[in-house]
Amino acid sequence: MKRYPSVTRLDPEARKRVVLDIFTTAHRSYDILNRLLSLRRDIGWRRNTVRRMRFSRTMRFLDIATGTADLAIEAAIRNPLIRVNGIDFARPMLGIGRQKVEALGLSPRIELSCADALELPFPASSFDVSAIAFGMRNIPDKARALREMARVTVPGGQVMVLEMTFAPSWPPFRVVYGFYLRRILPGLARLVTSNAAPYYYLADSIMKFPEPDAFDLLMRQAGLVDVVHHGLTFGATYLHVGRVPPRAIEGE
């Protein structure tokens, strides 16, 4: 079986290559495994994120590291007046996303394109909301990714980060969750796919993700205000929400 080194032993360029390799080879099994390994909680976590989105100015949403477009689709269905852009650097993931968007008749409102989260191909203040779901843990330069999100979001708009983290809010759950991530998750993946290596990487990257307060601080350092986090499913996942500072009213 292929093995990936621990995320802490990779420099940013090597880590980017590993992540690209994972998501260009695991794209076919990604959706099924995602449901199985999160015990279907991923659907509820994305819904929770979309329920908190507010659209008022550009009526546009950017889904970064969109993968197979689940968050983009959920946002478009719940907000019929918005248009959505989804970007990802793994073309095979986008290919599956496009099939899903087309099958749902959402192609006129959702556009998926290949791009890097660190260099978003959009002018400043293009979106009411920008979000990234389960993608931030794969990006070594989180500060730069957050600054890019803030740049493309309108003043007063929302920047959202949904991520699995090993910071259970209920202490007894820590032992169960740790055992699940280290032992059960890769074992389950081995049953379903011939290449379980990405799921060892997944467990490793979840366990190394910054704790919620530390990630809030990163968001504030990227210039965001009113930063809060919401623990989901006993803190197996956190949704971080910040706002781009509103512009000072002219003349004040």
Ligand SMILES: C[S@@+](CC[C@H](N)C(=O)[O-])C[C@H]1O[C@@H](n2cnc3c(N)ncnc32)[C@H](O)[C@@H]1O
């Ligand atoms: C775990 S998947 C999440 C997909 C989707 N957001 C979801 O909710 O299921 C992570 C995605 O992040 C993408 N990704 C990682 N680093 C990226 C980067 N620097 N730029 C663009 N996409 C990136 C990967 O290609 C992969 O599709």
